[in-house]
Amino acid sequence: MSIKKEYDAIIIGGGHMGLTLGAYLQRAGMQTAIFERRHEEGSAIFTSECTAPGFLHNLHAQYMEFMDWMPIYFDFNLEQLGARCIYPHAQSGIAFSDGRPPIIMYSREHPENLDKTYKSIAEYSKHDAETFVDLMRKMLEMENIYAAGIYSPAVQPTPETPNPEVQAMEVMAEYLGLPKFINGMAPPDVYDYLFETDELKTLLNRMSVEWCQPLEREGIGFGSIGIFGIYFNWRLMVGGTHSLAHAMVMAGVNEGMDFYESSEVVKILLDGKKAVGVRLLDGTEIKARKLVVSNADMKGTMLRMVGEENLSPLWVKRVKDFQIGPSAVLASTALALHEAPDYKSAKWNPDINKTFYTVVGFDTTKDIIEYCMDAVYGRIPRIPGAGTWVNSLWDPTYAPTGKHSLTGWFFFPKASELTREEWEEVRTTHNDKFIRHFEKWAPNMTWDNVIDHYFYTPQDQEDEMRLMEGDFFNGAVKLHQRGYNRPFPEANQYRTEIECLYLCGPHMHPGGGASGAVGYNCFKIIAEDFGLDKFWEKLNRGY
Template identity: 30%
Template structure:
């Protein structure tokens, strides 16, 4: 057991080839308030790629999104001048919304819907945002764009997990998922030295502040006495007494069904726990040690295709997107092969030996194909080869000779290793609209002194640091303590959004 959870970096194959089996690309980390407040820039370095997203096509063309709006529009314009003009107009709107609203809402306790709507209605930027979040991202992309390939890369860009899946873009998002498709100022970054370096930097900050970390200390139960959380008991029999509070960063089922026990909960809260939704899909990960980086089709069309952080490979139509969704929703091992991929060693060469590279492919998969998570085992090797075959169609140099080692990591593996990821849920809870913003699970619980401080709460999973940042203020407030940091004030941000 190692601290960090989804922030892990390992060597599953040849020495010197580091793989990040869970979180690889981190969203706008260096702009977060906790990264600034903790002074992490001194010990945890990030690279910010110029080219965020790319999509090679079987006909030798390619589409590339840059952090520069002119470069992005030039790439889109080679497929549709009308779509390039649309993107430019919406980028202007999205950047204004992102600057005024997104960061504040991501790092503040959600306001209730009525108060939020009232504040947003007071500015032009806020009113624009309210109009956009009423639109389903998929419908919006179909309405705005005429070119199929532009639509697909937009959907890929705004999907949270880096692989296009219908469910991620076909529901109303009160957080404004569609805006992320157009926003170029905020994007994904690479943690130099591997994702675990962020966990290391946070742990060092914790220790410097007087914290104590106990390794290999699995919690057996949260002790509740007179409706108050008074400590925890460990599997090895040790007991730890809480002086003021207990905060759980575990998932909802483990915290309340296993560690607290349903009988300790009020009926209404027990029903809330029972209704909590997990993410409806998992990831099938293929991680490679390579002699050379993938060389994608379309490099003659646009040389920048080989410089991107994230790639949409294998899906070139909305019809294919639907077909993959339907197979996963039906609990089947997909026949349609399309996935998100990247090779971050072009941004951080330290993660491979000199002159070599690593790469990954994340393919969407049901947790229990055919009814059992074990059913992935007999087809793991075959499905890995199907992913590699498809990869070679779009990057012909991905030959067997180029691949020094392939390591496959499925939900059947990682849900046993990281017990937070119940049913292979990498986010520890669905991002569906009925569980986001004011409908999130909540930081305070009906048990005095017990708080939820992890991904089941706003703003959700995916290495945002948001839940821990927000609940730290809430706990300090409940204990009558003044925070040493300046918490983000979402009310002021929405009230003063640029007009």
């Protein structure tokens, strides 16, 4: 397809936030084009056949936790466009090397599943089971409020509510029956305060880091409970997470949007202080009649594509100061297997052998904390444990008949902590450490069970996806970089100081995750600025 010379709206980057925005803009009547530098859409929402033919691995996004709320999923009927989900019954769990009972959390699909979760935790402590299930029930009652917070631009401070996010958290804590001082704590202290079972705390601490509540950080206590709101609501995309990204492209294209792959934008064209188009790597220039939006990383967008010389000193400083990593940096492993892992802990509850997400390689909270601190301080974690997924247990399209595909996540140092040679060394050695460790939890997980394997480093994430440093939110979620401070106060409404240039990546509120939220919220702001139909105000979903 030859590239048209002008559009109303140009989006740089076809990650799923850019795709979400594109579909809404086109439907609102703006002739829109997306330019993506990779050969395919979706960025981290992709699937790879990286081990052996027929074995599919979601090297990035695995679990889809926003499916009940994600506006684009319903507004554009993504199921009709090929995005289908499975809702695994046993959602997340932890197995132990000495074969102790596993802890398993079950899906929120049926109320009786909370009883199963209760029973699993009660193997260790009735007090913890009651506390956990009570918190989960209350979080479920609040889920619409939670969803509205995600799918709305950040609330702005006022003299009455100078710190809206913290104040909202305090209201939540009151509802949950928790003291306000919890917010001052770091996640491990919160779990210590609430629970007595180390097995439960080990699982929760691991999941906390995955949801950007780093263990070392004080002042995010409510966050480490708030994330219970997205737990156990995880779906698996049939045929790979790629199907979600593909359906999102189709949603926009069906409305008349154009999508160009292998089209890297190198420059945002300015007329004075106004964005008026883009230049591609091959020199092609495309005019934007109304606006340009960047789904690409913020430093690249502002410092290179716009150019430092076109920004005010304040913006240059703010953009340069924006912190990326070190806590949400993942490496992935992919294994093509003859058999799925058979855990020692399965003798107590066989569901651990068919749990969607299984934490393996850690027996205590101390293990998890040591492991995470290694990564945060730039060391390859000494404990080669991981969070693992065997998607072929649920969806046979993930592996050839009778075989299994496993994917796992390791927390690792950010990309710049190691040289490229050191990352290559990690690539060739870490799977071996992992398998030798894994065997202590699941005796059939020896090299004899492995058909082929692959290792994906944080440096790969930066090189391929432009997730800088391998940070899966393209920017740390710290107190001074969340809510109305994300990415920084002057940019928290998706607008920039360059007229008609907007930002729409996971570095914006409410952050990353396969939610489509940044794209949806950015659309709301653009609708405000350009007088587009505010269709969401006529809906009763509340956002």
